[in-house]
Amino acid sequence: MISIVYFPKIGAPQLNLPFSALRSALADREGLVWVALEEPDEEEITRVMVNQFHFHPLAVEDCQSDGYQTPKLDDYGEYLFLVVQSVTSGGLLEGDTTRELNIFLGDHYLVSSSLRKVTAVEKLRKRLERDERIYQNGSDFLCHALLDQVVDEFIPHIDQLEEEIDFLEEAVLSNPDPQTLQRILRLKRYSMNLRRVISPQREVINRLCRDDFPMIDPHSQMYFRDVYDHLVRIFDMLDGIRDMTTSALEVYLNATSLRLNEVMKALTIVSTIFLPLSFVAGVYGMNFHYMPELGWRWGYPLVWLVFVLIAIGMLGYFRKRRWF
Amino acid sequence: MISIVYFPKIGAPQLNLPFSALRSALADREGLVWVALEEPDEEEITRVMVNQFHFHPLAVEDCQSDGYQTPKLDDYGEYLFLVVQSVTSGGLLEGDTTRELNIFLGDHYLVSSSLRKVTAVEKLRKRLERDERIYQNGSDFLCHALLDQVVDEFIPHIDQLEEEIDFLEEAVLSNPDPQTLQRILRLKRYSMNLRRVISPQREVINRLCRDDFPMIDPHSQMYFRDVYDHLVRIFDMLDGIRDMTTSALEVYLNATSLRLNEVMKALTIVSTIFLPLSFVAGVYGMNFHYMPELGWRWGYPLVWLVFVLIAIGMLGYFRKRRWF
Amino acid sequence: MISIVYFPKIGAPQLNLPFSALRSALADREGLVWVALEEPDEEEITRVMVNQFHFHPLAVEDCQSDGYQTPKLDDYGEYLFLVVQSVTSGGLLEGDTTRELNIFLGDHYLVSSSLRKVTAVEKLRKRLERDERIYQNGSDFLCHALLDQVVDEFIPHIDQLEEEIDFLEEAVLSNPDPQTLQRILRLKRYSMNLRRVISPQREVINRLCRDDFPMIDPHSQMYFRDVYDHLVRIFDMLDGIRDMTTSALEVYLNATSLRLNEVMKALTIVSTIFLPLSFVAGVYGMNFHYMPELGWRWGYPLVWLVFVLIAIGMLGYFRKRRWF
Amino acid sequence: MISIVYFPKIGAPQLNLPFSALRSALADREGLVWVALEEPDEEEITRVMVNQFHFHPLAVEDCQSDGYQTPKLDDYGEYLFLVVQSVTSGGLLEGDTTRELNIFLGDHYLVSSSLRKVTAVEKLRKRLERDERIYQNGSDFLCHALLDQVVDEFIPHIDQLEEEIDFLEEAVLSNPDPQTLQRILRLKRYSMNLRRVISPQREVINRLCRDDFPMIDPHSQMYFRDVYDHLVRIFDMLDGIRDMTTSALEVYLNATSLRLNEVMKALTIVSTIFLPLSFVAGVYGMNFHYMPELGWRWGYPLVWLVFVLIAIGMLGYFRKRRWF
């Protein structure tokens, strides 16, 4: 789907420009055009990127390929080509990975493209209707608004991760079963994958706010700097989650080991009490003809006394050793 | 709450300037004004930052937002905007995290703002009354005094952490229970969080003492350098605490493992002594008609001799193996 | 085997130029010559590299030596010398390591050489027949096409590694036997070896797209940049595989430990039930003359009641402890 | 204690200049003055540093404060201010940490100060009496001599650490008791603390031999380079000690685990032999009226044969499994 928005220098923005009017809109170098390709097919990509904008074949190829792309920034002189990764609201931790968003930033136009649905694009379109500041400051500010939206989408995901780790920290203490381990490891892997996405993305934004590009106004760089700060914070939070996950894993493994200790103590206490008792009982079960104790009047009660003494002695010893 | 302090070039400082006199005080470019916003509401922030100082919207937004902010330094040309993190005296390790302090440093003014109570601001205000050196050296020196106070607040916290680790090193040896593990892991997490705060804060101060800013006098940089050295030291101490925590964890885990060993030895000693004894007793409890030993006169004492010999032999073997 | 391809400025490419025509082809500085040495013997290397091209002895030596070479880029002024590592399709994880490909990139020629079969060379030769873009853009573009092919060969290998790790993640849960451990460790080692190859290779390509070389056109650098991005992605994927391998190892080790726990619980449950029961049975197996219980009418059923009560009590205790 | 040494351009050095003559000695800009403050009180620091040399208040404050200071180098234009850490001979590993030495290096003077006794200062004073090369090459060479002495004091400490690790490597094999663990962990912590001191100290010396300071002659830099090389070597040695400590810890933990294995084997061997034997004995201890074996003439010897066969079978099985 191709949706085009045109903001002339003077006059009302046209939020649904037909494709046929794109060429004339682009000719107005004072205006601003945003072409958003959402889940486009091959033909739409060719029509916009190749026939209309004549983008570099390598960049177009990146927009067409479906595999995971590391976030990057390519400078093609007249325009910048950005690959960033976005997340969709909801559905985290369910195998849903990040989604690629490609952005071409020119002097007076912005082309965004994503093979899969990216909610940030939609949300920005809605914000355009009520906040005209977004398009009155040129293509660089519009690009900032889009990146800002993309980065903001990460926040609820990070919050969800923090809730998960809070739950797991509780769970490793109260109920350290194998499923808890599974969730810990999954969270660990997920947050490390996210780190690997955020890290180059941060670098892309950093270049936008640090390097000199003709289509980016020095005043706008402050705003990219703000997006950069958000990513730094997200990265920090992911670091914290990784640390906490490692701690949870340590508690879990220790819980397993403590449980083994507890089981072993139970076994040892029962064995060390009853093995001697059984031996004594076995002794007086022997059939020797000459065993004087067997004939004693108080032999049987005495043996019970011995039983009780052994048991008390053993229990006392364990108590001293603080085994229970 | 807005509290304004005005230090004219000549004459006594006015420690409680009313807000209405702020404009004229700022007009005196030879003087120095410090506006401190403590737990301000939206309206106070707007009144001071937007209407009076016309600070950049992004910086104002940072002052308004309540979430965790990574320490940073933004150069807006006429003023610097700093985000630093402070701690409050007391109450460490009780879920109380750091508190954000925002500082605007201009040529002849300083604006500080914090949504939650920051004790460093209060303490600096009190020091102003008895130490005029603080405000006689310009806004950069005043800013240094504030940052110095913020950094000094960390010291008692670090001391508390060191006491905790000293206690834990003792505890893992004398009483390695699960609560000790909990405290070790909590301390570890806490000190790692603190490291993540201190590290960018150090970088902020480093830029103040290294880079060229028009509102910072080269002579003052020496003082920022001093604050920087304090943060380096704090960072070093946190490194030490982390190492010691890791060691404590290792001792703890080994204590668990040693305890298991001890339990296993007790079990093994008792079993390997009494199982053979019980077997011998069982043999002479058999009911075969032709068992010559049963009829012997000294059979029973002889069996006791066997019992004793087996027990002594086993104990000797364990002694040789150094099992007890 | 020496195979020579000659692309004159005007006219059809000659895909199988005889060696005797090489000299005159090279004299045409407007054309493009690609000399591919595949599994060459000493004499062929000397004939081409020493007698014809007069390459530096050190570079020639590198082409002759059979051991592992770290990927590198040497600038000899008139030509660049590249050592890259390739993989062959199929046969991964079977002890088959990477294969060295040496490339000399001159202004209007390309010499490639590999002591062992490198499938990327063959594939590029086939693509030449149907895609003339490859040789119409000069030697740097031809070199890019070769490197692109080399890097593309890695992708199915990485996919195979990801399938292996998916299988192993499943296996550590369902069937954590020593063979699974072996495969985990082998995968870990393999992916770490691959990382060590990819990392300097990436650096070589990075220099091609960043540094200034007379034989590389600025327009071509974009294409080397594309190859570089592929390598960055491959490196990212290897990072992910390493992390997942580490997780699988953790689950495996925990499975071992859980299994020990399960075995110990079975032992403890049986022992703590039957040791007391056997003791009671032993007591009434004693031969004291005066044991009143033995004569009771209901003695035997009562003892069975005791047996059942002990067993139920123990089982209840274990249930409470959640041991089964 | 203030001790002043004055080396006039011409004539004998005056090793115990009274404080009153300091001013005139300093006026001789061709000479060289070394003021050493050893364990000074507040008043002595003020008299020398503030009243005489007018050092910067921040530097003076650093000399007065008693806490740990990270080694650093501050350039105050007319003089350099160095904070280095020294050790005292003997008494290592006994809670004795490093001791701070502050050095002011001017064009023709050197001021050293340390709140606690630093043996390097004393030793240098003694060397002055017999080696005039030290003071004939200016203040920078004298400073180098002092730093060289400070660094040399570390060597015997490192040697002591290496002896300790040699002892511990032996001990973890022959006698892996908890005290050995304690010593391993203490050594690990100590060497990591030392690393943290050496690392910034190395950086300080590196700046002395690399940067351009007016009071340091290019020829002297070679000598600072030599001190730097010593610190690099010490750092390398500490790295080696850390690695060996980690290995010792691994051997220790494995020894614990091996011991558990050995205990478990003993228990298993005894149990698996005697439990079946006891069962057989128990069978023939039953009181059924019709048990034909009991009446057999050779029943009893046959049962002994069964006992022996079971025992031999079990032992053979264990032998096959290489359990002993």
Added chain:
Amino acid sequence: MISIVYFPKIGAPQLNLPFSALRSALADREGLVWVALEEPDEEEITRVMVNQFHFHPLAVEDCQSDGYQTPKLDDYGEYLFLVVQSVTSGGLLEGDTTRELNIFLGDHYLVSSSLRKVTAVEKLRKRLERDERIYQNGSDFLCHALLDQVVDEFIPHIDQLEEEIDFLEEAVLSNPDPQTLQRILRLKRYSMNLRRVISPQREVINRLCRDDFPMIDPHSQMYFRDVYDHLVRIFDMLDGIRDMTTSALEVYLNATSLRLNEVMKALTIVSTIFLPLSFVAGVYGMNFHYMPELGWRWGYPLVWLVFVLIAIGMLGYFRKRRWF
């Protein structure tokens, strides 16, 4: 021992120049002189380095000291001073550490010195006799030949390490005894020590092939680059060895843990079968007067049936649990 080789510009090389002729040989600035000090005494060092070449005292001191020196490169203007570490063929892993070789590289001379025998020097001397290329390209090429020889000596050592790790990978599976652990840890330490030597050595060679030194011809730098590549490869191989050692350690520790599991299973199987059996036998060994089963005609065979059923039931349970 001092051995001097003199290569005049014209004429045959003099492989054993007497010391007395050294001065005149050095006066020939067109020729090339190599002075090799092998295991020299104090007097020889003084005679050559101090009296003849007037080398800097610090460099001479480095040649005299016997302790370990980190490889380094000092630029003394007229000559370079190199400290490199060499190994001797054979005798690896037997406590034999690396041996220091000091090299002075001047415009037309090379002085090498080593307190202990370095085989690379000897080998180079032999190669001089048959390969005149070595001395016809100036002192820098001669120096390269020496360093190349030094680096080549490492290769058989690395091969030996790889054989050792191959053996150990086999051993941890077939025979994981404590001696295997010892060898793993020794190999790990050895390869880490070697890494620490190779890393700065690589840096030294890197400076030779990258920096501008008057006595090194740009053409020769290619050759130093070749030596550098060798060191990079050696470093890579050491990295691989370290990884494989870590894997071997992991397999070893897991083998210990598996063995414990196996022992525990044997114990549990035997106990859980025979404890219930013994209990049943014990029941019918009781002496109650009224035990109807004892008088049954088929009581005894029935009890055996119970025994067999219990045993089969237990074994079936274990089989289901896959315990054997």
